[in-house]
Amino acid sequence: MYEKVYPNKRFKHTLEFLQKHITPSETIMDLGVSNPFSKIMVENGFNVKNTTGEDLDKDQTSLQNESYTVFTAFEIFEHLLNPYTILENVKSDKLFISIPLRLWFSPAYRSKTDMWDRHYHEFEDWQLDWLLEKTGWKILAREKFTHPVKKIGFRPLMRYFTPRYYIVYAEKVK
Template identity: 70%
Template structure:
């Protein structure tokens, strides 16, 4: 299914990484509203519940009240003002998070038509790693990949070999004081 769904390379890598670390018997709370990738996870046999569009900077109740064993957050943390507070509020023991990486040759994304579709944070890998460490998570695996585009120019050329996406599997540090 993901091969016919835009953006297929990102979905393919994300699904392979998820399969490597999370079994279909584990329940998942996917941060963000239902989306094409949550549909892919369901079609692959995962039990997935999504948040409902609440402002996760202000309202952590769904996260705190969830009994899910795994939290997934695919390309959502860059939109939050305070991902630190969201990460601290997670009770699950496992986390899979992906972010678009900050590109030195491109400015932060900001939609001209949608006031919510913008990136407040554009992380480098070390920044996400540090954020996870400070909030009680231990990174068990990580991966990066590029996102080439079919255009001509300097930026499209740089996208051929500059990693654009970063995905992490982390587990809660035992006895971490929240």
């Protein structure tokens, strides 16, 4: 059933992780413009607000001016030059972040056609953990998961065994 509704393993896993830790009564500020996963959250009863496309490295106004109880950033921190500043401006006490992990057999992603679709950071799990600790967050849950693809080759084979994504749930240290 899930495969028909959520063809992407990443979306299915992310939704299950979110549902494990919060209820739909929470108001979510999702970093980035409306996207397929923010629509899935809404379809599952969550109240979701998105940022509007501003340059988040320079402008965190929406994080300060909106009212929300949970902050989410799913596969967006790798695109930012300055995720530290974002984390300092989050005003909720709960956050969820997922990132693609740095893989030794795959170079950092860089679109040849879209100058904004690039990974400035290819994180290892400990780097995200340290970033959260330095900005006053305590990780309460974390998971890694794979992202197999239906292709033939060395890298597709490695994706069956090597975790590709890292997701965390953290709360603000008081």
